[in-house]
Amino acid sequence: MADGTLTTAPVRISILGGLGEIGLNLMALEYGGRAIVIDCGVMFPDEPALGMGVFVPDLAWFDRGTAAIDAIILTHAHEDHIGALPHLLRRARAPVYGTQVTLAFARRRLAEGQFGDPVDFRELVPRRPFDAGPFTIEPISVTHSTPESVALAIRTPAGIVIHSGDFKIDDSPVDGWKFDRERLGQLGDEGVGLLMSDSTNVERTGRTGSESSLGPVLHDLAARTHGRFFLSAFSSHLHRIRQVVEVSRKFGRFVVPLGRRMAESVRLGREIGQLQFGPGFFIEPEEAEFIEPRRLTYLASGSQGEPLSALTKVAADAHPRVHLQPGDVVVLSSRFIPGNERTINRLVNRLYKRGAEVVYDAVAPVHVSGHASRDELSELIALTRPRCFVPIHGEYRHLRRHFELAIAAGVAERNCFLLEDGDSLLVTADGARRGNSVPAGRVAIEGVDAGDPAVVGERRMLASEGTVTAIIVLSAKSGKIVAGPDLVSRGLVSGDGGSVHMRGAREELARRLRAMGTRFGANDPRVKEEIVRSLRHYFSDEIGKRPLVIPYVTEI
């Protein structure tokens, strides 16, 4: 614990990710040279076509060495909260805290991330506080779309700070793990200095609804399905999987996990007791081939239409073991993530064409979100009655609207802070104020330099306009052209060099170079400039394209 003379110093909260985007969640609480870290997630790219892979938070903050890390605390098992853990552990070692389910997924993430060093995992149990440096952290059970999610109540020298994690208020949870209203209310009575709360669904009015509301819907769908019953959901959604398995058992259907990730999640869920079903109950795709359709349920990954997923293969009739037939029903039990709509549309159209009936959110209520809607967000504020408020987890517009909701819910406007990645907040016993900027950002982890804006800019241009390379070989002695200009193009016109446009462009370029005179040097910038100008001009006029022109001039 910090000594008495320091208790009036502020607790610094550094926002390292997740405030300004969906994903990348990461923050640090720091006091007297000691710090704890909450979550460490990845983010999936905005423009998947540009091949940028997955983003992790910029971890430069951890290289400053100004605070020792006493704990890394994971609120739940989703990738946007645990996905960058291997990267963080390579920079900073500390015990990793999480509930049993969260740690099981975190271990899998470390294995995938080829992080082989021993890690000090410590299991979180709701209402059981633990100390880490100057902080005492109490996990509080909340409901969300993955089991054993928690909020955190953090006792600091500047008062109680509550971090909501991702949550909704589900009064009929599938697994009995409750949203702990009582404990949050007690903390509210005691006095909460700061609430940081999940903004993801702030645009939705009312309440989100219980996960268990899906049970009857799935039951009715399974009851009227004469063929095979397919359900696609996120593989970490063990509540959803549990409900499907329960319905399948009722109708005497075996459950077939399809796809590597789904099979792993089922195995994990059974290991940790989230899926308590006998061993003969789950079967392999190979075994399922000999069982009649009405006795089969397939659990498939790929609800976002991911190109290599099991469901995409099934829809294209390219799966070695599974071929759709009329009478089969496919349920897409997940949100259509913005940016994926066209891919999902294509998936749905293909499933229909194979004769299956397809059921998705627009058709029947087969999905329910894991995030709190406006009335639940207001309820959390009413329960905890915080002096200060910071909206977390969201794009700028979500944070802004949650900020406004908090003011409407009674938090003083001067005590509401609209922070973004790279901001910090100084919390004292009397209130809070903005601190200095901290290093924050995002880094692409697939493909070296793929996150470089210049490289991404080139990709964008290549994607929309194509490219043409112009090659000229000069004589070092005479300065004359001894070979070329030759043109090679990709993504621009059909038929490469032989096409009328490529021939026309080459002739035009040769004419321009002749007009420039007879002697060049390979390093003469005028030559490259003329190549770029001439070719962009030509293709713009002729075919309405401005390709990325690569001039190559060499001397021999």
Next chain:
Amino acid sequence: MADGTLTTAPVRISILGGLGEIGLNLMALEYGGRAIVIDCGVMFPDEPALGMGVFVPDLAWFDRGTAAIDAIILTHAHEDHIGALPHLLRRARAPVYGTQVTLAFARRRLAEGQFGDPVDFRELVPRRPFDAGPFTIEPISVTHSTPESVALAIRTPAGIVIHSGDFKIDDSPVDGWKFDRERLGQLGDEGVGLLMSDSTNVERTGRTGSESSLGPVLHDLAARTHGRFFLSAFSSHLHRIRQVVEVSRKFGRFVVPLGRRMAESVRLGREIGQLQFGPGFFIEPEEAEFIEPRRLTYLASGSQGEPLSALTKVAADAHPRVHLQPGDVVVLSSRFIPGNERTINRLVNRLYKRGAEVVYDAVAPVHVSGHASRDELSELIALTRPRCFVPIHGEYRHLRRHFELAIAAGVAERNCFLLEDGDSLLVTADGARRGNSVPAGRVAIEGVDAGDPAVVGERRMLASEGTVTAIIVLSAKSGKIVAGPDLVSRGLVSGDGGSVHMRGAREELARRLRAMGTRFGANDPRVKEEIVRSLRHYFSDEIGKRPLVIPYVTEI
């Protein structure tokens, strides 16, 4: 009219576009060597990042010359119904029919498409039938998101065929142009052989709601706006524009059209009497700079976040005349078209960051669709009681669900036809049956060959993996390398040739080429193969990328 002996021959309906996608609407009705064409629309590309421009229907059907075209009939003014008219008129000349508004937009489309030949435009008036070859066509007024939309009742030798156009059933239309329930009911009494109906919103339950329901919402928003009031909508949505202008007049706000297309639509709307407001009422952005914010309404194009649109410029604070301030309100009054969500998200976040309040569908009911929901679709079937049914205008899944809806609404299953582009239907007085395939497809019109799958495939690869060109100059005499290998890359790694990866790749390639021996020919395929193999291998191992490799080998 066809002679008596032919009346038992079928009417052939050829599906040339719009059944299997949203957009590209085009079909032909043919009898005894004469044909009429309904609509001729474009389609916006699935993957805009790949620079494919706009699609038009493949018009090969019109080159067969088996039927003379007596009429081209446009049901309404939207681009997905009139956009390909210049292309069609270059293939086939015929009188072009449309209501006053539709023809005004069609004329603009022809001017934009640089179609300068005289066109025989003929104005449609609801309930006023006209003859075209063996057909008698009666326009029937329907309600939709652009003024003066019509359905068509076509008397053919095989009975009455109804084409719904795009429609919803709006009982309180903004302009008094009604959905003509009465006339459709009379045709139902008389006996309808075939109904073809708009499937766009078949996934929505209930009814779509009236355009005029937006009036009070816009009124309340404008009433509480102290700064400038911005509204962004599709520029052809003259009903929406009319409502905004009415609200603005009420609150003493001048209306400033922003962006070329919006300014043109306002001008067009005033010319044809859809926007009956005095001349001093609309002002230019230049004039608006001297007027206080609370007296200004801006009508902006760009509700989909299009890169060059007025609203995107305003959001980036890059508009020369308009700079957002706190107190300004921006209303996005349109659907978020699938595939555009991320761009729109970025727009909304930027508008918020400039201090504006942003209002969109998730926040308040500021948009209403122009297409019929399920109850309205059922109502149209109940009104017309068709013997046969074909769902039109939609992706496969929409057509499939509309097909099922029609059966549920009482049309015999054997008389419901799930057709797609390239299918034809033979309609007789007794029923209908599938005909032979007809030529159909889509063609990209921006960028020569941009629709070529090979070119598009290259673009996709360039976008996700980048490109590297390898250049080798050989001596024609000795077969030895006299210059190179040199590498030039784009979209792959930072810093081009100087980077450690590019140097490593060049050394690796040089080593491999040396290992192959000393004499090559420039046309020796083994050299190019080795270049591609070696470089893809190197970058895949080193940075997880498989770039598009362009080998260039020349002799001097």
